[in-house]
Amino acid sequence: MLRVLAILLCLMLGNGTAAAAAWDRLATPYFNHIGRENGLPHDIVMDMAQDNDGAIWIATQGGLARWDGYRLHAFNHVDGDAGSLPDSTVMRLLVDSSGRLWVATISGLIARFDAATERFETVSMPDGGVGVPGGLVDDGAGGVWVGGTDGLAHATATSWQRDSRIEGDVNAAVRCLMRSHDGTIWACGTTRLYRRAPQGGQWLALDAQPDADPIRSMMEDAQGRIWFGTDHSGIGLLDPATGKRTMLAAPDPASGQIRELAPSGPDEVWGVLAGTGIIQANAVTGAVTHITSRDGPRGALGTDTLYAVMRDRSGLLWVGGLGGVWYRAGGPALVDTIWPALDPQHGPWGLDVLSLCGGSTSSRIWIGTLRAGLLTVDPGQGDQAVIQRAAPDSPADAPVVECAVGPDGTVYAGQRKGFARLAPGEPPAKAESIVPPALDAAGAVRSIAATRDALWLGTDAGLFRADPHGEIQDHYEYEAEDGGGLTNNSVEILAEDHAGSMWAGTHRGLNRIDEKTGTIEKIMPNAEADSLPGLNISTLLFDRRGRLWVGTIGGSGIGVLEHPEIDGPRHFRRIGTAEGLPSPNIGVLLEDAEGRIWASSTDGLFVIDPIRCIRAGSVWRTASSSAPTGRIPVLSWRMARCCSVVSRA
DSSP states (O other): OHHHHHHHHHHHHSSOGGGHHHHHHHSOOOOEEEOGGGTOSOSBEEEEEEOTTSOEEEEETTEEEEEOSSOEEEEOOOTTOTTSOSOSOEEEEEEOTTSOEEEEETTSOEEEEETTTTEEEEOOOTTOOOSSEEEEEEOSSSOEEEEETTEEEEEOSSOEEEEOOOOSSSSOOEEEEEEOTTSOEEEEESSOEEEEOTTOOOEEEEOOOTTOOOEEEEEEOTTSOEEEEESSSOEEEEOTTTOOEEESSOOOTTSOOEEEEEEEETTEEEEEEBTTEEEEEETTTOOEEEEOTTSOSSSOOSOSBEEEEEEOTTSEEEEEEBTEEEEEEOSSOSSOOOOOEEETTTEEEOSOEEEEEEOSSOSOEEEEESSSOEEEEOGGGGGGOOOEEOOTTSGGGSOEEEEEEOTTSOEEEEESSSEEEEOTTOOGGGOEEEOOGGGTTSOOOOEEEEOSSOEEEEETTEEEEEOTTOOEEEEEOBOTTTOOSBSOSOEEEEEEOTTSOEEEEETTEEEEEOTTTOOEEEEOOOSSTTSOSOSSEEEEEEOTTSOEEEEESSSSSEEEESOTTSOSOOOEEEEOGGGTOSOSOEEEEEEOTTSOEEEEETTEEEEEOHHHHOOOOSOEEEOOTTSSSSEEEOOOOOOOOOEEEEOOO
């Protein structure tokens, strides 16, 4: 689990915002679900709306539900109760410009919700309504327009008037309604599109290109663009002045009706279909992608039969259909998750990701897996980015435990025996297998650090220093007799400090190796509150100020060491659950462009604000005579809750 969260951290922080769109495209959409198990009155959802208090109203075929973020409250029709819903099968919802909720039911009846009494006021309809509702829209003056299988009508709380001025369709049915920012009302007929000017008057039909697919849904975005969805041709843009339609994809007879539209980003919309899931269209690039229930083994969309979509004010995207409601964050995600993919040539990969690395010379990311070996993807390629895998007989196709990218772009992949090396710019298939005799019985290469002059390899048999070509030059290991070696032979993590010393975290303590002298400084926890926070070192990070961050498993969390390059007593500022850590078991630590520290743990991701956590005072403690000044500043720590948990939407 800690490794998986580490991968997520690297996806977020490894390449900056320039690659965000590529990661979003590669990522599997993750949804949360609300269904019958949460109190939804029926598992077929027809429409959704958000009121001024932020509550989400959900129309179902068995009643109306209000979701406050924690629980559902259901409303139903009750025989003999005039203040209940006029019908439990609710087809359309609208929150008007005054914040009032309107509902339209399958019997063609319209009601308005009184928030003070939590009762419904059904509009009197002498002629029996408009049939099955297809659209419900605010008129901007306290009333609503409602369209259905039997035509169009205008309603207020006390009045009802049928409008028969739409002509030309065989049965005068209205399938959708929309009000644009200038007050124009748009109506989708069975075969034609109509509009009514803000000042009122006649409904005018817009002529379409010959054989144009009938419009099924409409939406206006924040930039004033009018989007439409059709019966079979997908999603397009409409010029309101001329009525010209521009499709964003070639007609697809198997596509089905675009039932509703909602903005999913600055230039994108989602359209939902009753049978093929979600279609996403981009107005700038013209790209069209699909999201279905088959995308991802966990947190996937639960159905491809969808009838409703909306974006709430917080940016969450909601879809409803057969099985309930699903929601996820709209626009670029904070965390992109890539679930297992089925490679036609090699089979499934994922869920066994063990490592991830990247370098400063390229935007390319390398992914080490158990079953698929070394994978790579370059998010800098934008829409062309794809995950590549080596051929089955390549050295890079063997299990990869750890990876690292050297300063020159050379890629090193630690394996169960030895390592693979890949020259800068080469694909995984070109990897070279290297198993020096000294590593033959050392077990898996568990950690790697590639510096300008050396390659450091951590194993269960200690730490090896090699030249960039893999020739072993030094071996550091635990020495029980004289105590001059490492604290433990299981080297889990390596990191080079700003002065060129190599730090090695093991299952039993922390080590600093001076490459010039070969001496090892061993750092162990003790009874002091400012000692190393634990024995089992899981991660090391040198931040932009040169501080060393140490994460542990089974200890008290994180320790921060100022001036690690200076010899002398080691005093760590500990950050644990008292400061807001969700768990003291830390997986990986990374620093983002703003200087914040991101961490994975057994209880999820969290962010540490170093400014709030670490504030230096003026306390000084005498150091060894080898220190340049003879003194080491010791932080006068201010205890504060400085960690924020990254929760799932």
